[in-house]
Amino acid sequence: MSGSLTSNSLVVVITIFMLSLIGAYILFKILKATAMIKNTKFQAGGALAGFVILYGTMFQSYQSLQNVKEIEGRLKEAKDEIGFLKTRMDASQINGTIIPTDRNTKIVLAVKQADPDENGQFRLSASCLDPEKDDIKVFVISEKGYKFKSIFSRDEMKGIQINVQ
Numbered sequence: 001m002s003g004s005l006t007s008n009s010l011v012v013v014i015t016i017f018m019l020s021l022i023g024a025y026i027l028f029k030i031l032k033a034t035a036m037i038k039n040t041k042f043q044a045g046g047a048l049a050g051f052v053i054l055y056g057t058m059f060q061s062y063q064s065l066q067n068v069k070e071i072e073g074r075l076k077e078a079k080d081e082i083g084f085l086k087t088r089m090d091a092s093q094i095n096g097t098i099i100p101t102d103r104n105t106k107i108v109l110a111v112k113q114a115d116p117d118e119n120g121q122f123r124l125s126a127s128c129l130d131p132e133k134d135d136i137k138v139f140v141i142s143e144k145g146y147k148f149k150s151i152f153s154r155d156e157m158k159g160i161q162i163n164v165q
Contacts (some may be wrong), residue, residue, distance in 0.1 A: 020055035
C-alpha cells in the first residue's frame with residue numbers, strides 16, 4: 001500500500017488478519033497440521049507459524065493485486081496520452097490546392113518564426129501544429145516569386161486554396 005493508510009486499507013489489513021486467524025485455527029485445531037518458521041531473528045511453530053505464513057501469503061497477494069491495479073491505471077493514462085497525441089498529429093495535416101496548377105511550384109510549411117540575436121543566431125522548435133499557438137504559414141514558391149497564406153484555425157487546415165497568379 002503506497003502512501004498513507006486509508007480506511008479502505010485498514011479494512012483490508014483487518015480482513016487479512018482475521019482470515020489468517022481463521023485459517024490457522026482450522027489448519028492447526030481441526031486438521032492437526034504442523035508448521036515451523038526459523039530465521040536468525042525469529043522462530044515460531046504450530047499455529048503461530050501457520051498464522052504468519054497465511055498472513056504473509058495473503059498480504060503479498062493483496063499487494064500484487066494493488067500493483068496490478070496501479071500498472072493498469074498507468075497504462076490507461078499512457079493510452080489516453082497516446083490517443084491525444086495521435087489526434088493532435090492527425091489534426092496537424094494541411095490539405096490545399098494551388099491555382100493554377102504548376103508542377104514546378106514548391107509548397108513550404110512555416111510553423112514558427114524567430115528573430116536572430118546580435119550574432120545572427122536563432123533557435124526554432126516545432127511540434128504538432130496548433131493554429132491557436134503557432135504562427136503557421138504555407139508558402140507557394142514558383143519562378144514568378146512567392147505567395148503565402150496564414151492559417152489561424154484547424155478548419156482552415158482542412159482545405160486551403162492559394163492563387164499564385
